[in-house]
Amino acid sequence: MLVSIPANPVPSDLYHLYTSSSPKWLPWYIWGGGVYATSYSYNPANFLGYFGSVSVPFEDTVRVKSFRATGYCGAGSTVTVRLSQRTGNVSGAIASIVVNVAGYFDVTQAVAAGGFLASASDNSLAIEMIEQGQGICTVTALIVDLS
């Protein structure tokens, strides 16, 4: 089963802020239903642009096999997208995607050891997105392969 979690487009009025001449601090924006963010004119040594996180819904028992992210990475930025699992009170990343080259990206990362066996009664899945740098970055889709 493929679960696609689309991100929302940046509204045109917000994009106008990015292109204005005066610097504005826009560390992150999170839009309902999806996650879409950018960072602009802040010190990347002190801040991370936190795109937010989204839950990955599933039922019964599934094997999480791979994790795919698409979007755009602006020059001078790094986009990190992590799929994490929770078991009890303990959580950790099971697949990480890092994009640090400007341009559109479409990256798929397999989960180690053939996949992570997740049970809806014992585990949760979530995706965390971080952008570091001063470029405009976009995550347009997150796709988790649950077999």
Place this chain on the structure above:
Amino acid sequence: MSKQITVPKGKDYVSIAASGHKYIRILDAEGNEVFRSDSPAESVTAVLEPGSYTVDSDGKIGKVDYGNLDARLRAPRPADASKPPAQ
């Protein structure tokens, strides 16, 4: 074009430069595809465990570098929420 690589211990990722490609993928020692990029970026970064891999692409594979993620971006160690930090 294929190229054998070894991610050394203590490294978090591998950056692979390529040109003229539509895809870049990385296979583990068993031949399983563990990473795939379908974008024309001039280089890609794959977060991998140390070990031997094969880089495969329909273009030309260039320089391969290994590195460490910013400490803030590394996969965190499993955190136990039932044990709050000591005061």
